[in-house]
Amino acid sequence: MPCGPSSPWRSSCARKGGSGIEQHKVVRLITRLNIGGPARQALLLTKRLAPDFPTVLAAGRPGASEGELGDPAVDVIDVPFVRPPSPAMDLRAFGAVRQLLREVQPRIVHTHMAKAGAIGRLAALRVSERPRLVHTFHGHVLEGYFARPVQRAFVEAERWLAARTDVLVAVSPEIRDELVELKIAPESRFQVVPLGLDLDPYLRVTQPSGKLRAALGIGADVPLVGIVGRLVPVKDHSTMLAAMNLLPGVHLAVIGDGELRSRLEAEARQLGLHDRVHFTGWWEDVPVAMSDLDVIALSSRQEGTPVAMIEALATARPVVATDVGGVSHVVTDGLHGYLVPSGDPRTMADRLGDLLGAPGARARMGECGREAVRTKFGQERLVADIRELYQELTGAN
Numbered sequence: 001m002p003c004g005p006s007s008p009w010r011s012s013c014a015r016k017g018g019s020g021i022e023q024h025k026v027v028r029l030i031t032r033l034n035i036g037g038p039a040r041q042a043l044l045l046t047k048r049l050a051p052d053f054p055t056v057l058a059a060g061r062p063g064a065s066e067g068e069l070g071d072p073a074v075d076v077i078d079v080p081f082v083r084p085p086s087p088a089m090d091l092r093a094f095g096a097v098r099q100l101l102r103e104v105q106p107r108i109v110h111t112h113m114a115k116a117g118a119i120g121r122l123a124a125l126r127v128s129e130r131p132r133l134v135h136t137f138h139g140h141v142l143e144g145y146f147a148r149p150v151q152r153a154f155v156e157a158e159r160w161l162a163a164r165t166d167v168l169v170a171v172s173p174e175i176r177d178e179l180v181e182l183k184i185a186p187e188s189r190f191q192v193v194p195l196g197l198d199l200d201p202y203l204r205v206t207q208p209s210g211k212l213r214a215a216l217g218i219g220a221d222v223p224l225v226g227i228v229g230r231l232v233p234v235k236d237h238s239t240m241l242a243a244m245n246l247l248p249g250v251h252l253a254v255i256g257d258g259e260l261r262s263r264l265e266a267e268a269r270q271l272g273l274h275d276r277v278h279f280t281g282w283w284e285d286v287p288v289a290m291s292d293l294d295v296i297a298l299s300s301r302q303e304g305t306p307v308a309m310i311e312a313l314a315t316a317r318p319v320v321a322t323d324v325g326g327v328s329h330v331v332t333d334g335l336h337g338y339l340v341p342s343g344d345p346r347t348m349a350d351r352l353g354d355l356l357g358a359p360g361a362r363a364r365m366g367e368c369g370r371e372a373v374r375t376k377f378g379q380e381r382l383v384a385d386i387r388e389l390y391q392e393l394t395g396a397n
Contacts, residue, residue, distance in 0.1 A: 024394055026055040027106040027131070029097065029120035031081045031113035034062035035256075035282065036230070037171075037195050037307040038112045038138045039069040041382065044196070045110075046074050048383045053390050056104050058097070059116070065257045066230060067282045081115050090119060097123040101131070107394050110134040114141050114154075121161050132393040135161070136169040136193070137179060139304030139325060158184050167389060169193050171305045172326030191389065194329070195305040196382020201287040202314035203374065211285075212253060212292035216278045223250040223356045226293035228286065228308040229300075231258030236322075238267060240299040242345035245271050247353060252277045255289055290315040294362065295355045301342050303327050310377045313369030318362050320351045330377070336369035 028046055033039040039059075046057045060081030062068050070076070079096050082089045097120055101109065109131045111120040117135045124131055141154070162168055162185040169191050170176035176190045213220060225247075227240055237254065241264070244252050254264070254277060261279060268277040283289045290296065296312035298321035305326045312319050313330070319337035321327050333339040338351040355362050375381065390396070 024053050024108075024390070024396055025104060025106040026053045026108045026110060026390070027101060027104055027120075028055050028057045029079070029109065029111045029116040030057070030059045031083065031115040032060045032062040032066070033069045033076065034066035034230070035069055037197075037305060038136075040197060040307065041136075041138075041195060042112055043069060043071045043074050044198070044379055045383065045386055047071060048379070049387060049390070052387060052396070053108070056100070056106070058100060060093070063259070065259060065261065067257065079116075081119065083115060090115075093119050094123055098126060101127045105129065106131050108132045108134060108390060110136070112136050112138060118157065118161060121165060125164060132167075133165045134167045134169060134389070134393070135165050136171065137175055137304070138171050138195075139175060139302065140179060155182055155184070162189065166393060167191060169389075171195050172329035174326045174329055175304055178325070193382070193385045193389070195307065195310070195377055196379045196385075197307065197310060197377055198379050199311070199314040199373065199377065202290070202311050203370065205287050205291045205315045207291065209288045209291045212280075212283070212289045215280070216251070216253060218251055223247075224253060224292065224294050225250060225352055225356075226253045226255060226290065226296045227299065228255045228290070228296065228311070229298075230256055231260045231264060233260065234300060234302050236299045236301050236343065237264050239343055239345050239348065240297060241267055241271060241273060241277065243297075243299075243348040243352065244273055244277060246345065246349035247356075250276065250352070250356065253289070253293065254279045255281075255283050255286070257281045286311065287315060290317060293317055295320060295337070295352055297348070297352065298322060298327065299342070299348065300324055300327075305377075306330060310373050313366070313373045314377075316363075316366035316370040318355055318365035318369065320348060320355065322348075330373070331369075332372070335365065336372060337365050 030042045046055045058077035058079045080089055080093045109124045111117040121133055124133055168185055168189050173192055176192055180187045229235055268274055296317050296319050298306055300322055303325035309319050309321055309330045313336055319331055321331050322342040323339035324342050340347040340351055
């Protein structure tokens with residue numbers, strides 16, 4: 001396979017595993033390494049499992065505004081995965097993955113995200129020595145994303161693929177239950193493996209840094225809410241802006257970037273919020289930014305396991321989040337903050353106001369959340385869970 005564009009951490013030539021155990025090689029496929037939970041998990045597992053399961057990681061390229069994650073210790077093979085359905089590009093990606101599998105001859109193919117999951121599993125089913133197949137559902141796009149006929153076709157395709165996959169992994173019980181309800185597979189076919197992250201930089205936060213507030217030009221006594229993530233339709237930032245319109249004197253830091261940034265900036269101006277809503281783009285040191293926030297919010301219409309909520313709680317900041325997907329797997333209503341209905345700016349504003357007016361409750365909920373996520377979503381637990389899964393699939397000790 002020819003080498004593609006490379007950077008200090010990314011290339012289209014696979015890194016050799018340290019142990020060199022050929023029979024336990026893994027090919028990990030992910031649609032793209034955009035900023036978010038799936039990319040963090042793919043990079044972490046590729047690096048940490050290398051001694052036991054040398055792994056080749058292959059991914060497509062994210063859009064320019066999505067941000068791209070990397071790790072100096074992990075090389076990445078470029079595969080032409082694209083998010084929207086594209087017969088020509090999808091066929092190219094299928095050919096590239098099938099060739100990669102023929103060259104590497106892995107014992108396990110582990111796919112993440114919808115496009116890599118579909119193409120990767122189809123390619124693995126068409127090589128002479130079929131590897132064991134694992135697919136992780138970090139969420140899903142089987143409801144609410146496409147027109148009904150397209151949605152039906154995707155559901156049927158996923159059912160067909162699931163029947164031919166050795167292990168189906170869901171990142172939360174809620175995501176598993178949604179997939180069971182869609183009849184993707186019976187509950188017995190799923191394993192729930194929660195997300196795992198390097199939370200140490202967030203757990204080390206003890207006091208506000210002042211750096212975010214200085215960059216925004218606001219004082220330490222100004223109420224400041226934050227929302228962290230991609231600016232894309234499913235995150236429903238419009239509901240967050242409508243909530244802010246009901247909270248006079250409160251500022252909002254919108255940390256992240258994406259395809260909707262220009263539209264959301266215009267919406268904030270139209271609502272007269274231009275002096276209280278601050279679009280920062282991607283912030284290099286997220287723990288430092290989160291340390292300056294009083295409350296961290298999530299307004300999504302759908303979520304798998306919300307990384308921003310895990311990181312917020314690890315920083316000891318309470319949250320107000322929409323009760324969708326796997327959010328309740330992270331946030332306990334009334335204990336770590338509040339859960340609210342999606343698309344409901346009034347309830348979002350009321351709960352934010354409750355927390356902003358109660359510093360003692362904020363501190364208690366933040367500390368309670370920190371203790372809850374410390375081990376539940378730590379990286380060591382994730383690595384141990386997936387190592388055990390691979391050992392079961394390969395018979396390794």
